Amino acid sequence: MFKARLKPHEQGTLERRYEFHAAEAVRATLLGDDEKAQGHSAMALEISRQLYASARDSSRHRPDLAAALRGHARYERALESVALLTESAGHYAALAAADPPRHEVGRIDVLVRVALAAEAAGNAKDAIRLLREVIAMYQQAPAADPAARAAGLASACFHLGRCLLAAGHPAEGLAVTDAGLGAAEAALADHTIRPNGFALSCCHAEGRGAPGLGQGWLSVAPRPVQVLAPDWACAATRSMALHAAAGQWPAAALAAAAAVRVTGGLAALGSEDGRNAHTVILAQARAIWLRARVHARQASCDSRASASA
Numbered sequence: 517m518f519k520a521r522l523k524p525h526e527q528g529t530l531e532r533r534y535e536f537h538a539a540e541a542v543r544a545t546l547l548g549d550d551e552k553a554q555g556h557s558a559m560a561l562e563i564s565r566q567l568y569a570s571a572r573d574s575s576r577h578r579p580d581l582a583a584a585l586r587g588h589a590r591y592e593r594a595l596e597s598v599a600l601l602t603e604s605a606g607h608y609a610a611l612a613a614a615d616p617p618r619h620e621v622g623r624i625d626v627l628v629r630v631a632l633a634a635e636a637a638g639n640a641k642d643a644i645r646l647l648r649e650v651i652a653m654y655q656q657a658p659a660a661d662p663a664a665r666a667a668g669l670a671s672a673c674f675h676l677g678r679c680l681l682a683a684g685h686p687a688e689g690l691a692v693t694d695a696g697l698g699a700a701e702a703a704l705a706d707h708t709i710r711p712n713g714f715a716l717s718c719c720h721a722e723g724r725g726a727p728g729l730g731q732g733w734l735s736v737a738p739r740p741v742q743v744l745a746p747d748w749a750c751a752a753t754r755s756m757a758l759h760a761a762a763g764q765w766p767a768a769a770l771a772a773a774a775a776v777r778v779t780g781g782l783a784a785l786g787s788e789d790g791r792n793a794h795t796v797i798l799a800q801a802r803a804i805w806l807r808a809r810v811h812a813r814q815a816s817c818d819s820r821a822s823a824s825a
Contacts (some may be wrong), residue, residue: 522572526569535715545743546745547786564580565584567593599682601630611623621668624668628671642684651669661738670700674747688756690758691758693751694767700748717811733781735784743790745781745782749778756774765812766812775797
């Protein structure tokens with residue numbers, strides 16, 4: 517059957533509309549407006565389907581369709597979500613077979629969504645098993661975009677850590693969460709000047725801005741980092757609280773620095789809820805940083821006393 521092809525100006529218009537809706541879906545998610553995010557995501561998916569079916573060179577739109585299918589799966593019920601993820605996986609499998617460095621990470625990203633769908637369906641053990649496998653896959657995957665690979669690895673670690681904590685494995689869950697915080701830092705490394713984590717915490721505690729990192733950093737971060745930000749904030753806050761409860765003040769201070777940075781980035785986007793959350797986290801972090809400094813001074817005194825004994 518003959519399919520009408522888009523004219524160049526029509527294709528260009530659709531491409532711009534796709535990018536607009538894809539970007540707005542991410543922005544709405546960061547602002548906590550899931551209903552608006554779902555609407556933009558649905559439009560991005562519809563446009564990507566049209567481009568893939570009707571563009572003169574449909575193959576160049578296959579990555580966008582695969583990404584739109586994966587992204588929109590989060591808003592659908594179980595069966596519909598699985599169908600979208602299955603379709604996305606098929607596209608990514610073909611793309612990765614032809615160009616692994618460009619598309620292998622996207623293929624693995626789909627598996628993270630599959631694991632979350634399994635968790636939502638009550639299959640926590642299956643989710644944990646798959647997330648373990650996914651983490652190993654990220655670590656071995658070729659990547660033309662290292663930031664995207666690091667962000668995907670961080671996301672998988674955050675979700676696995678959360679699942680392990682819920683399943684009653686606190687030590688492993690916290691360790692995996694902290695590994696995710698390290699991967700998230702790596703995702704950002706090539707795009708901002710990163711101060712040392714404890715130096716960052718001291719800047720915040722003393723009321724100074726972080727060197728080389730304004731609160732508007734998230735708005736100009738790579739899209740994989742933007743997508744990661746809500747889970748990053750939750751994971752850093754969780755790590756901060758668990759380390760503090762265990763009296764592990766240096767680790768708590770580092771996690772607090774990440775929590776303040778990411779919630780500050782989210783707050784700078786303009787959400788009142790985001791600003792309120794950042795205010796609460798900053799107050800908690802300052803108390804932790806104070807305890808960390810006291811702990812560091814005491815450790816230094818004990819070391820000097822031991823050396824002179």
